[in-house]
Amino acid sequence: MNYLVSVLLLAISTALINNMVFHYFVGNCPFIGVSRRVDTAFGMGAAVTFVVTIAAALSWIMTYFVLAPGAPLTAAVLRLVRPGSTAVADLSILNYIVYIFVIAWAVQLVEMYVRKFFPPLYKSFGVFLPLITTNCVILFTCLEIMKHVPVAGAPVAEPWGLDRALIFAFFAGIGFLIAIVLMAGIREELEHCDVPAPLRGPGITMIIAGILALAFLGFTGMDTTLARRLAPKPPPASAETAARPAP
Amino acid sequence: MSERKNDGPTPMERFLGGLIPENPVYRQILGICPSLAVTNTMEGALTMGVAALFVLLCSNILISLIRPLLKPHLRILVFTLTIATFVTIADRVLAAYLYDMSKQLGPYIPLIIVNCVIIARCEICASKQRVFTAAADALGQGLGFTLGLMTIATVREILGFGTWFGKWLGWRVIPATAPAHWSNWVIMILPPGAFLTLGLLLGVFNALTAKKEKAA
Numbered sequence: 017m018n019y020l021v022s023v024l025l026l027a028i029s030t031a032l033i034n035n036m037v038f039h040y041f042v043g044n045c046p047f048i049g050v051s052r053r054v055d056t057a058f059g060m061g062a063a064v065t066f067v068v069t070i071a072a073a074l075s076w077i078m079t080y081f082v083l084a085p086g087a088p089l090t091a092a093v094l095r096l097v098r099p100g101s102t103a104v105a106d107l108s109i110l111n112y113i114v115y116i117f118v119i120a121w122a123v124q125l126v127e128m129y130v131r132k133f134f135p136p137l138y139k140s141f142g143v144f145l146p147l148i149t150t151n152c153v154i155l156f157t158c159l160e161i162m163k164h165v166p167v168a169g170a171p172v173a174e175p176w177g178l179d180r181a182l183i184f185a186f187f188a189g190i191g192f193l194i195a196i197v198l199m200a201g202i203r204e205e206l207e208h209c210d211v212p213a214p215l216r217g218p219g220i221t222m223i224i225a226g227i228l229a230l231a232f233l234g235f236t237g238m239d240t241t242l243a244r245r246l247a248p249k250p251p252p253a254s255a256e257t258a259a260r261p262a263p
Numbered sequence: 264m265s266e267r268k269n270d271g272p273t274p275m276e277r278f279l280g281g282l283i284p285e286n287p288v289y290r291q292i293l294g295i296c297p298s299l300a301v302t303n304t305m306e307g308a309l310t311m312g313v314a315a316l317f318v319l320l321c322s323n324i325l326i327s328l329i330r331p332l333l334k335p336h337l338r339i340l341v342f343t344l345t346i347a348t349f350v351t352i353a354d355r356v357l358a359a360y361l362y363d364m365s366k367q368l369g370p371y372i373p374l375i376i377v378n379c380v381i382i383a384r385c386e387i388c389a390s391k392q393r394v395f396t397a398a399a400d401a402l403g404q405g406l407g408f409t410l411g412l413m414t415i416a417t418v419r420e421i422l423g424f425g426t427w428f429g430k431w432l433g434w435r436v437i438p439a440t441a442p443a444h445w446s447n448w449v450i451m452i453l454p455p456g457a458f459l460t461l462g463l464l465l466g467v468f469n470a471l472t473a474k475k476e477k478a479a
Contacts, residue, residue, distance in 0.1 A: 039454055044295040045379055109355070112373050113347045120340055149339070150377045152296050159370040214469035215462070218292045222462030229455040 065189025281403025288411025312409025
């Protein structure tokens, strides 16, 4: 398949069909907590998109070179320490601890960098950046990427290079941004409505999220249809190239 | 982290408080992610609840033991790494003994690391209280969390599949020869059903609490 087409399909399926909030239920705490106003919701979504892309790159690199079974760096260290050993270096038991460390580190790094070089941006992200460390979207993205990192020892079903992992992470963040901004828009209008007392606050937000999730179910199958439409049609194309006179 | 001996609720009050009055799912609205994601079957809900209870109990005890060593600016990182260690243990145990369940829950077991319930209990209780108090608190909150998950799963599994513990015990709540106008509500198993169920149950829980407070 054409590279650009496959990127487009991955983007659509990550951001819309398998939306982080409405399909995987991750990132619900900020989705409920920070969706009162559109501008703060947009700030939160943008900050998450920013951090998730960086954390995904770091965790792909860590998994590929250090953590996966038979990873090159770990194998090299093993050969140095125990020359002639035939054991397969496997640090995958440390996956979760390393990911959470990488995420915390990435958040700190992004916070310092943004504060130093983009003060206005820092002002608008402000309180959201430290909160992101415990945002499920980031860890979930790292875990999804973990399943797709090409490993020397055990082949995975659908190996992703660093580029694919970055696209996945970026559009996971965009999906979260879409969801939280939609929700904030609805909740701003909701303030003028007379909601039954027991449902006020989180209750009605959940029900609205359910209706939005119903709407997002409508995207199901969009990627396969698009793939069929965009796929090159082999028989006529080959006939055309065959028919074209050689220069 | 000053030592507090005789203030705040007793261990027993903390344990009972976690079950209903301060239920993590319905009162504190924490840990929404697993309470939506794994509650389409009772088995999933029970496994997730027990795994979270184990992690919560172990990390609360450990944090309570090391509380004199905690530095304020590093404490969240220490909490998270402690939790990540116990989650790794829970994940491996599940993969070894309940392989199918581990496959079904997938990434949601590792996501216990960022479950707000656990970090909140470490921060509010374990880093300030003695071991016994912290353990009682963890048990109460963990059981309350499990209870919350199981009520959601009860509604979703009965309406979605017509069964209760269908995979393990095979109990049918709605008989297979149900009237022709009954058919399984597939939407309850799909993501929208999770949001709708939790929203409506929150409403029911709030209404009941308000009624009780008015009566008292």
